[in-house]
Amino acid sequence: MNANLKLVKTILTYTFGLVPIVAGLDKFTNVLTDWSQYLPASFAELIPFETSIFMMIVGVIEIVAGILVLVKTNIGSLVVSLWLVSIAILLIINGQFDIAVRDIVMAISAYSLFLISKEKIA
Numbered sequence: 001m002n003a004n005l006k007l008v009k010t011i012l013t014y015t016f017g018l019v020p021i022v023a024g025l026d027k028f029t030n031v032l033t034d035w036s037q038y039l040p041a042s043f044a045e046l047i048p049f050e051t052s053i054f055m056m057i058v059g060v061i062e063i064v065a066g067i068l069v070l071v072k073t074n075i076g077s078l079v080v081s082l083w084l085v086s087i088a089i090l091l092i093i094n095g096q097f098d099i100a101v102r103d104i105v106m107a108i109s110a111y112s113l114f115l116i117s118k119e120k121i122a
Contacts, residue, residue, distance in 0.1 A: 005116065005119070008116065009073075009113065009116045009117065012077075012109065012110075012112070012113040012116070013069060013070065013073050013077075013113065013117075014070075015109075016066070016069045016076070016077055016080050016109075016110050016113055017066050017067070017069040017070035017076070018066065018070075019066070020062040020063065020065050020066035020069070020080060020083075021062070021063050021066035021067065023059075023062050024058075024059040024060065024061070024062030024063035024064075024065075024066065025059065025063065026059070027055045027056055027058055027059025027062070028056055028059055035055045035058070036051040036052060036054075036055055038087075038090070038091060038094065038096065038099070039051055039054065039055070039090070039094070040090060040093045040094040042093070043090065043093070061083070062083070065079050065080050065083055066080075068080075069113075073113065073117040074114060074117040074118055077110050077111070077113040077114040077117060078110075078111070078114045080107075080110040081107045081108075081110035081111040081114060082107075084103045084104070084106050084107035084110060085103075085104065085107045087103050088100040088101075088103040088104045088107065091103065
């Protein structure tokens with residue numbers, strides 16, 4: 001059982017380490033998607049700069065969170081889990097329920113990594 005748990009921890013660590021880094025880098029290039037479309041218009045009106053600048057700030061946060069998962073898994077996985085819940089809330093406000101559900105599932109998975117990372121695995 002410990003070998004399986006260790007494998008699950010490794011898979012989740014690389015998933016929640018690398019995916020946020022890739023998504024964060026894409027905030028600068030918009031190759032995967034135009035990320036600003038996920039920002040509610042009411043929120044975009046509140047920020048004192050262009051949405052593209054805001055998304056670059058988000059990108060930096062995601063890159064740091066991904067690196068944190070790879071270096072300090074227990075803390076990083078909790079940060080990523082909370083980040084994903086925050087994104088899901090913005091998506092719900094924006095009426096993008098399908099994507100919000102996906103992010104909630106990912107947040108639960110990242111929280112599961114947090115729980116696993118606290119265990120001593122032989």
